[in-house]
Amino acid sequence: MTNGTIVENAFAKINLSLHVTGLRADGYHLLDSLVMFTSLGDTVHVAPAETLSLTIEGPFATDLDVDDNNLVLRAARSFGVPNGAAITLHKNLPVASGIGGGSADAAATLRALSRLWDIPIPDAETILALGADVPVCMTSELTRMRGIGDELEKLGPAPMLDIVLVNPNVGVSTATVFNGLGSKSNASMSNDMPDPFDIDEWIDWLARQRNDLQTPALAAAPVINDVLAALSAQRGCELARMSGSGATCFALFEDSDAQDAAVKALRLAHPEWWVAKTDEAPT
Ligand SMILES: C[C@](O)(CO)[C@H](O)COP(=O)(O)OP(=O)(O)OC[C@H]1O[C@@H](n2ccc(N)nc2=O)[C@H](O)[C@@H]1O
Numbered sequence: 578m579t580n581g582t583i584v585e586n587a588f589a590k591i592n593l594s595l596h597v598t599g600l601r602a603d604g605y606h607l608l609d610s611l612v613m614f615t616s617l618g619d620t621v622h623v624a625p626a627e628t629l630s631l632t633i634e635g636p637f638a639t640d641l642d643v644d645d646n647n648l649v650l651r652a653a654r655s656f657g658v659p660n661g662a663a664i665t666l667h668k669n670l671p672v673a674s675g676i677g678g679g680s681a682d683a684a685a686t687l688r689a690l691s692r693l694w695d696i697p698i699p700d701a702e703t704i705l706a707l708g709a710d711v712p713v714c715m716t717s718e719l720t721r722m723r724g725i726g727d728e729l730e731k732l733g734p735a736p737m738l739d740i741v742l743v744n745p746n747v748g749v750s751t752a753t754v755f756n757g758l759g760s761k762s763n764a765s766m767s768n769d770m771p772d773p774f775d776i777d778e779w780i781d782w783l784a785r786q787r788n789d790l791q792t793p794a795l796a797a798a799p800v801i802n803d804v805l806a807a808l809s810a811q812r813g814c815e816l817a818r819m820s821g822s823g824a825t826c827f828a829l830f831e832d833s834d835a836q837d838a839a840v841k842a843l844r845l846a847h848p849e850w851w852v853a854k855t856d857e858a859p860t
């Protein structure tokens with residue numbers, strides 16, 4: 578690692594619930610979503626350099642091009658200064674998979690370059706222009722996210738959770754899934770949100786919420802149904818749901834033994850799927 582390298586984590590986000598409550602005139606949808614972050618994620622490394630460059634490494638590196646559309650380079654350019662940096666993205670998360678990898682990478686790049694260049698992070702409007710999920714990824718806290726992703730209510734630390742993530746190695750386009758929505762105007766989350774540290778009550782409450790994008794995502798990628806069925810069938814699975822616009826689904830397990838057994842069984846039954854064990858991101 579070059580002397581002076583700064584590393585920022587880009588933790589994966591999970592939309593524990595995702596209600597689509599309206600449609601704006603510009604085509605963006607209004608959301609009401611409970612978002613948490615997992616300890617699994619990409620990492621962004623930035624080192625001093627004359628010019629701006631990006632190298633991508635890691636298990637999902639080959640699924641991404643190093644071009645001007647890469648969210649890491651877009652984030653670097655959003656500072657509006659001609660500074661240089663040698664950026665390395667270690668890509669551990671599947672691409673276009675509903676767990677916000679690109680958004681988390683952009684947020685981590687903003688934090689890292691702000692430190693490297695010793696200049697402020699760009700304003701809220703600039704951050705939102707990188708993607709609707711980028712504002713919530715600026716911190717990795719449990720958050721109620723509303724508006725189009727720009728109204729954030731931080732809810733404090735997330736509870737300790739035994740989580741399994743499964744992606745069937747099918748990328749899903751966020752725009753296609755939003756466009757496939759039947760009703761654009763659904764009920765918001767219920768406001769009687771329980772204490773996240775009363776896990777049983779919290780999971781009961783979560784089970785009564787929804788991901789409104791699950792139905793249109795299933796139409797785009799029917800294999801999501803197989804993922805949800807496989808997760809739900811595991812012993813100790815307390816909740817299984819799709820995250821974001823898919824295709825990654827998450828399941829919450831009653832304990833780490835059940836979580837480990839589920840990971841083993843799913844990898845054996847579906848070697849073609851990405852199956853990951855994780856927990857809540859550190860605060
Ligand atoms: C589905 C979520 O992941 C939930 O957290 C996000 O809302 C998506 O966030 P994102 O991937 O950062 O989204 P963007 O890159 O800003 O937008 C991709 C496309 O998704 C649609 N989009 C996104 C966010 C939103 N609130 N309404 C939308 O309709 C738009 O068609 C947009 O062209």
Ligand SMILES: Nc1ncnc2c1ncn2[C@@H]1O[C@H](COP(=O)(O)OP(=O)(O)OP(=O)(O)O)[C@@H](O)[C@H]1O
Pocket residue numbers: 641646647648649666671672673674675676677678679680682710749751821822823
């Ligand atoms: N660094 C990056 N990592 C991942 N995707 C990127 C990156 N840069 C650009 N992209 C593009 O952004 C799109 C969304 O990627 P991402 O992995 O963030 O999807 P997602 O997990 O579905 O996001 P969200 O949950 O925010 O909708 C993909 O089409 C991908 O090609």
